[in-house]
Amino acid sequence: MSLFSNYTNPFEFNAGSSRFTNLNILVPVLAILTVITVVIAKMGVIGFVITLSFLMLISLVYAIFQNPKMGIILLIVLGFFVTGIARYIPAPWGLSIDGLLVLLYVALFFKGFANKIPWHKAKSSLTLLVSIWMGYIILQLGNPEAQSLEAWFYAMRGVALYQWLSIPLFFMLFNKQKDLNTFFVIWGILSILGTLKGFQQFQFGVDPFEQKWLDQGGAETHILFAKLRVFSFFSDAGQFGASQAQAGVVFGILALFKKGNIKLRAFFISVALFGFLGMLISGTRGAIAVPALGGIVFLILRKNLKILLLGAILGISVYVFFAHTNIGQNNAEIRRMRTAFDPNDASFQVRLANQKKLKGYLASRPFGGGVGATGNWGQRFTPHTFLANTATDSWYVMIWSDTGVIGLMYYLFMLFFILFTGACNVLFKIKDENLKIQITALTCGMAGIMMASYGNGVFGQMPTGILMYVSMVFMFNSPQIDARKRKASIQLH
Structure with a gap:
């Protein structure tokens, strides 16, 4: 073979401006x-x-x-800003999530001409679970109680579609240890930005665009007793508080056990502190459920008696502080959080009364009133109906009202199966200590969000939704990541 077989004569090659x-x-x-x-x-x-x-x-x-993984990163970033940007540039920005998900599948399709699409990586019980749920939501089109196709289209996206489309993509494109590390860095940076924006609202007030949003109806739920419930660039204060509380739990656990890399540990500590600060200034009492249940799950997963005792003492102290003392009562944020521990709170009693009414209405409707029958979509498309005019105040109550007791039972089964799988992988399958801590953090964060979703419609909204879908995939994919790391370690030695 000639030494010059790959040689190209520069005088025979058009480059730069000559191409024009x-x-x-x-x-x-x-x-x-x-x-x-x-x-x-x-x-x-x-x-x-x-x-x-x-x-x-x-x-x-x-x-x-060129690189579909960039679309995954953009999807995570977009999840944080997609609702807040509408206050500045009015447009149906929510549909950009749909467009990006479709674009990623189109990109994969064209990539498939040159490289085989790794569909096998998406083969998982998680994919099956969310596909069954999506199928049930599609069957809701035939629900005789449903009164609006438009309401179904808008509501089903957060309830099932985003989950169904994104999870297979994450399994195929975002499935390595490096991807998990990248996810934490992006999440941490965006969480800090969220608290900084929230603190600006808390300390200096809202800007003109946010004031307009409040004047157009947002004030009904975000100005209570002349006090602003901070919402940052999120959809509402409930979403902001719960999301920041989740960041506090997840990054607090990562910081607690991170060794070696001082800069990364300092970053995790910063995110955790900013997260809990965001939870506190949000004025959302339901957000306290995230560290409450997340902390309990963490104690169970660590299987460490010393940590269990310390955690129990801390948990009891927090409960006593809020439920049985008046310390800090002059502080509006502490005062509002304290109402979450009061079973006689007026707001809590209203919720129970609404749930009692819904129970009677849904007793003869096992498939619910149709997807989109409640909440904002119900008010927008079917404002004359009973469900549209009965506040659900809870993600699970909304699922129950829209899809019936059958839908709620399956949905809860799906969530607890995912949580149980993540916990089992931490307890019995993952050997790599760093990965075990990372999946522990994600599992505890998910448990906290599941708890907080009883008080607010947190789970299906952005950015919590997209953070949950990524977390779920890594919780299921962690044994494979662990096996690859052990194999690489053996080969090195």
């Missing part, structure tokens, strides 16, 4: 530049912004087609 002599390239480029010039000339600054946005969108689509 090719009419197949020159004509489209000139056409695009002409269109851009006309748009800017006709529309001025708005035209420039539209053109720049269009070029950025094209670049983004190209990048995702």
Whole structure:
């Protein structure tokens, strides 16, 4: 074989500006530049912004087609900002989640022409569970109680569609130890930004765009006794408080056991502190359920008597502080959190009364009133109905009202099966200590969110939804990650 078989004569190769002599390239480029010039000339600054946005969108689509994993990272980031940005630029930003998920599948399809799509990686009992749930939600189209197809379309996305579309993608594209580490870093940075934005609202008040949102109806739930319930750039204070509490639990556990890397441990500590600060200033009492149950699950998973005793003492102290003392009662945040421990609280009694009414209404409707029958979607599309005018105040009560007792039973089975699987993997299957701590943190975070979702519609909203879906996949995928790490370790030695 000749030594020069791979040699290319530079005088026979067109590079750089010489490529534009090719009419197949020159004509489209000139056409695009002409269109851009006309748009800017006709529309001025708005035209420039539209053109720049269009070029950025094209670049983004190209990048995702080249590396679909970038789309997963964008999905996580978008989950944090998609609801808040609508206060500044009114648009159906929620549909961008749908568009990105579809785009990722299209990118995978075209990648499949060159490389085999690893569909086998998505083969999991988790994929089966969420597919059955999605199937049940589709069958709800035939529910005789359902009165709006539009309500079903908008509501089913957070209830089932995002979960069903994203979980197989994560199994295929976001499934390595490096991906898990990246996930924690991105989550931590975004969580800190969330608390910083929330603290700005808490300390200095809202900006004009947020004030407009409050004036248009947000104040009904976010201005209580002349005190702002902080919502940051999240959909509402409930979502903000629960999400930040979850970050506090997850990163608190990571910080507690992180060894060696001082900078990373300092980062985890910072995220945990910012998370708990965000929970406190949110004014959302239900958020305290996240560290409460998350802490209990952590004590169980560690199987350490010393830690169990310390945790029990801490838990009892917190309960006594809120339920049986008046310490800090002058502080509005502590005062509001304290009401979560009062069984005679007026708000809690109203919730129980609403649930009693729903129980009577749903007794003869085992499949519920139809997806989208309650909450904002019910008020928007079927405002004349009983369910639309009865507050659910809870993610699970909403699932029960929309899909009936059958839907609620399966949904709870699905969540507890996922939680149990994560716990079993931590207790019996994962040997790598660092990975065990990471999956412990995710499992405890999920348990806390499950508890908080009884008080607020937390689980299916962003960013909690997307964080949960990523967490679920790593909880299920952790034994495979552990096996790969052990195999790599054996090969090194």
